Amino acid sequence: MVSTEREFPASALPELDHRLPQRRTLVTDLPGPRSQALTVRRKAVVAAGVGSSLPIYAADADGGVLLDVDGNSLIDLGSGIAVTGVGASHPKVVAALAEQAAHFTHTCFMVTPYEGYVRVAEQLCALTPGEFDKRTVLFNSGAEAVENAVKVARLATGRPAVVAFDHAYHGRTNLTMALTAKSMPYKANFGPFAPEIYRMPMSYPYRDAADLTGEQAARRAISQIETQIGADSLAALIIEPIQGEGGFIVPAPGFLPTLLHWAREHGVVFIADEVQTGFARTGAWFATEHEQLEPDLVTMAKGIAGGMPLAAVTGRADLLDRVHAGGLGGTYGGNPVACAAALATLEVMRELDLPARARAIESIAVPLLRDLAAETGVIGDVRGRGAMLAIELVRPGTSTPDPLLTKAVAAEAFSRGVLLLTCGTYGNVIRLLPPLVIGADLLTDGIGVLAAVLRDLTSRP
Numbered sequence: 334m335v336s337t338e339r340e341f342p343a344s345a346l347p348e349l350d351h352r353l354p355q356r357r358t359l360v361t362d363l364p365g366p367r368s369q370a371l372t373v374r375r376k377a378v379v380a381a382g383v384g385s386s387l388p389i390y391a392a393d394a395d396g397g398v399l400l401d402v403d404g405n406s407l408i409d410l411g412s413g414i415a416v417t418g419v420g421a422s423h424p425k426v427v428a429a430l431a432e433q434a435a436h437f438t439h440t441c442f443m444v445t446p447y448e449g450y451v452r453v454a455e456q457l458c459a460l461t462p463g464e465f466d467k468r469t470v471l472f473n474s475g476a477e478a479v480e481n482a483v484k485v486a487r488l489a490t491g492r493p494a495v496v497a498f499d500h501a502y503h504g505r506t507n508l509t510m511a512l513t514a515k516s517m518p519y520k521a522n523f524g525p526f527a528p529e530i531y532r533m534p535m536s537y538p539y540r541d542a543a544d545l546t547g548e549q550a551a552r553r554a555i556s557q558i559e560t561q562i563g564a565d566s567l568a569a570l571i572i573e574p575i576q577g578e579g580g581f582i583v584p585a586p587g588f589l590p591t592l593l594h595w596a597r598e599h600g601v602v603f604i605a606d607e608v609q610t611g612f613a614r615t616g617a618w619f620a621t622e623h624e625q626l627e628p629d630l631v632t633m634a635k636g637i638a639g640g641m642p643l644a645a646v647t648g649r650a651d652l653l654d655r656v657h658a659g660g661l662g663g664t665y666g667g668n669p670v671a672c673a674a675a676l677a678t679l680e681v682m683r684e685l686d687l688p689a690r691a692r693a694i695e696s697i698a699v700p701l702l703r704d705l706a707a708e709t710g711v712i713g714d715v716r717g718r719g720a721m722l723a724i725e726l727v728r729p730g731t732s733t734p735d736p737l738l739t740k741a742v743a744a745e746a747f748s749r750g751v752l753l754l755t756c757g758t759y760g761n762v763i764r765l766l767p768p769l770v771i772g773a774d775l776l777t778d779g780i781g782v783l784a785a786v787l788r789d790l791t792s793r794p
């Protein structure tokens with residue numbers, strides 16, 4: 334039996350002050366009438382290609398709750414896909430961006446620079462792993478950061494090829510679609526894709542042979558790189574240190590260090606895509622820190638600015654400074670309001686020690702998820718780090734993915750007031766990405782709902 338009343342040190346995840354009551358309260362069926370009316374209006378004007386996980390419309394959000402337009406208060410275990418680590422309306426972030434907006438919303442850093450951009454760059458150069466001399470350039474989205482990291486790597490090495498991995502997700506632009514592994518919905522019928530992108534096998538401990546070590550998995554990829562591409566033609570390896578959309582796959586220990594070591598030996602740029610894993614989410618500032626890695630370039634976005642659109646590439650000065658002036662940029666990259674939000678977000682993250690809160694979330698959630706796995710028999714794997722956790726759902730007694738159950742669990746949890754996201758190459762992973770400011774009560778209530786739903790959907794009459 335899963336006990337959601339399991340003892341844990343409450344001090345590990347102290348309750349914080351929030352503007353909105355931190356509880357799950359449903360006052361209508363979901364979606365309520367106002368959300369339904371908005372869906373009708375939306376269908377008439379918003380392109381069908383933009384999907385939404387939930388059929389409710391947001392009215393307010395704070396801490397671990399999201400309020401919809403009908404007055405329902407849902408537990409947010411998604412953070413707008415790992416963005417709102419500090420919550421969606423942290424007062425310090427709100428005040429900082431309002432203050433900046435009252436002075437100037439935009440000048441374009443490429444026309445008239447401002448201090449906020451420089452301060453964000455200073456902080457990212459200091460915060461990202463590696464003691465070497467670094468530089469930073471700011472953009473608007475994760476995909477844009479990835480595109481530019483690849484541009485820098487190609488220019489700096491003079492080589493064309495780029496390696497990405499199975500289950501990878503790097504974005505939806507043309508180059509990043511080519512880097513992303515999964516066809517539906519990200520790539521199907523959107524080709525032709527950018528050339529010179531090669532895909533290599535990942536380390537996926539749950540689905541790899543049980544005795545395959547991280548180092549062996551890396552050697553498997555390296556041997557294919559050497560035979561199919563040749564190190565001399567390879568500009569960069571790009572990899573998410575924990576894969577996000579692909580299923581929260583944590584590679585076996587040794588996989589990433591072996592790849593990084595090989596890349597260094599061969600002058601290949603190692604790009605860590607920390608867009609989803611970054612900014613305290615995994616219990617460290619960056620997921621590469623768990624194996625003491627020092628990537629050449631790091632791509633960042635999502636959690637960086639408390640919900641404002643901002644992204645960055647930070648890395649070795651000798652790579653980034655190779656690019657001619659004017660070669661990198663964009664109208665809005667490093668927008669002053671987004672920079673002000675980022676500076677406040679980083680301050681809040683330090684003040685509240687959000688890496689420690691992410692670890693506390695893990696210590697509360699993982700035992701509950703493990704108990705649930707033992708009880709229901711449909712959870713093949715419980716994995717993740719910090720507040721980036723997942724369960725992989727399979728048919729009982731097998732490792733066959735169960736995407737239908739996964740969808741049903743997310744839908745039923747939603748109808749009980751808990752926002753859960755799914756992911757995974759096989760569509761069978763439920764991921765937990767709570768805001769890092771969530772309190773222990775709300776978190777355990779949310780996981781309790783997940784447990785109840787899974788029990789209800791798997792117990793046979």
Ligand code: PLZ
Pocket residue numbers: 414473474475476477479502503504505573577578606607608609610634635
């Ligand atoms: N790299 C590792 O996770 C974005 C996108 C979901 P953008 N992930 C969520 C969807 O369906 O579009 C992501 C990521 C990693 C790059 C990106 C891209 O970041 O800010 O969405 O462009």
